[in-house]
Amino acid sequence: MLTFAKSLIILQLYTHIFYGLVLGVVQGISEWLPISSKTQVLVTGTYLLNMPFSEAYTLGLFLEIGTTLAAIIYFRKELWSIIRFIIGKGDAQSKQLFTYVLVTIVITGIIGAPIYIAIDSITGAYNLGIPMLLIGIILIGDALLIWYSKSRHKKLLQRRNFSHMGIKDYVVVGIVQGIAALPGVSRSGITTSSLLLLNVESEEAFRLSFLTGIFATAAAVGLTLLVSHTNVSSAINTIGISGLLVAIVVSLLVSLVLIRFLIKTASHSSIIYLTAALGLLAIFGGAMAWIFNIG
Numbered sequence: 001m002l003t004f005a006k007s008l009i010i011l012q013l014y015t016h017i018f019y020g021l022v023l024g025v026v027q028g029i030s031e032w033l034p035i036s037s038k039t040q041v042l043v044t045g046t047y048l049l050n051m052p053f054s055e056a057y058t059l060g061l062f063l064e065i066g067t068t069l070a071a072i073i074y075f076r077k078e079l080w081s082i083i084r085f086i087i088g089k090g091d092a093q094s095k096q097l098f099t100y101v102l103v104t105i106v107i108t109g110i111i112g113a114p115i116y117i118a119i120d121s122i123t124g125a126y127n128l129g130i131p132m133l134l135i136g137i138i139l140i141g142d143a144l145l146i147w148y149s150k151s152r153h154k155k156l157l158q159r160r161n162f163s164h165m166g167i168k169d170y171v172v173v174g175i176v177q178g179i180a181a182l183p184g185v186s187r188s189g190i191t192t193s194s195l196l197l198l199n200v201e202s203e204e205a206f207r208l209s210f211l212t213g214i215f216a217t218a219a220a221v222g223l224t225l226l227v228s229h230t231n232v233s234s235a236i237n238t239i240g241i242s243g244l245l246v247a248i249v250v251s252l253l254v255s256l257v258l259i260r261f262l263i264k265t266a267s268h269s270s271i272i273y274l275t276a277a278l279g280l281l282a283i284f285g286g287a288m289a290w291i292f293n294i295g
Contacts, residue, residue: 016240019049023063023239024250031067031255032210032262034146034189035275038064039135042183043282046132051238053131054120057183058231059239061116061224066251068217074259075211096162097211103170104177104212105219111178112216113223119183120228131183132286138184139279147272149193159201162208169198173208177216184282187213189275206263 026044030037038060045056072079078097085094176194180187188209195205225232236244265271 012240013242016243017246018243019239020243020246021250022048023059023243024066024247025254027063027067027247028070028251028254029258029262031064031251032188032259033265033274034142034186034192034271035278036139036142036180036184036186036189037067039139039184039186039282040278042135043132043285045235047285049238051235055231055235055238057119058224058228059235061220062232062235063244063247063251064217065221066248067255068214068221069252070255070259071210071214071217073256075207075214078207078211079214093163096165099167100162100165100170100173100208101212101215103167104174105215107171107174108178108212108216109219111175112181112220113178115178115181116220116223117227119181120231130286130290132282133290134286135184136279136282136284136286138182139186139282140276141279142184142186142189143272143276143279145193146189146275147269149196150269150272153196153199153202158199160199161201161204165198165200169195169200172198173212177212180216181220184279186275187216210263 023041023044026040027037030040038057041060041063042053042056045051045059046053049056051059081090081094082098082101084090085098090098172194173191176190177187179185180190188206191209191212192205195208196202200208239247
């Protein structure tokens with residue numbers, strides 16, 4: 001017969017596993033759509049797990065480990081091409097891929113790291129409603145940017161592929177990807193939209209966006225562990241090691257199963273309405289939290 005203490009431990013384990021399943025599915029789906037996966041994890045962590053905003057924001061970045069592993073598997077050919085260049089066996093295309101990744105990641109770090117550190121230092125100082133209101137406004141801005149980039153892209157007759165891109169284009173991608181450190185900003189949405197505005201072919205834009213995202217995410221996870229270890233520890237205590245591992249594995253498996261479908265879905269115009277709807281929900285939730293002084 002189980003003692004009361006053992007029953008509590010088992011209940012806590014099941015609770016952590018449930019949280020991990022939910023967060024893993026949210027991360028695994030939202031990563032490949034222009035709706036900001038870290039924001040969806042942030043909202044889920046805040047309202048489902050009752051986590052402080054700063055901890056949920058940190059968890060949103062930390063959980064990208066699983067989807068990054070999925071991206072490495074999915075884009076293994078491109079990554080192998082970069083490795084071949086590094087070891088001196090690459091061609092002109094692998095050299096360009098290496099240059100693209102290097103420039104974008106350096107610029108992303110210069111822009112994104114200070115933004116993340118600033119957000120990490122101030123999120124705990126505000127009522128939950130204020131950051132949620134801002135996230136909602138940013139999500140609606142995401143939707144407008146996606147709509148504008150798609151509309152403009154349709155009007156342009158000539159398309160550019162990767163071979164026609166240069167350093168200036170890489171710098172633009174790096175800048176906007178750094179801005180995506182802000183809560184509510186979709187990294188894939190803002191980088192893909194920027195590439196479309198640069199008149200890059202749509203399929204190429206998605207490929208290049210997610211490819212550079214592998215390195216940006218890896219750097220973001222490292223920065224999170226470096227500067228937010230307190231929030232990471234608190235978040236792990238809330239979800240548990242078991243919940244964290246479940247979330248990472250589930251996000252990996254969901255990504256591997258759905259990545260191709262979700263990337264195609266992201267190219268449809270209906271994704272604009274989903275992004276705007278999530279923004280309105282965040283504004284509504286933020287307004288309620290502000291009015292009733294929640295968080």
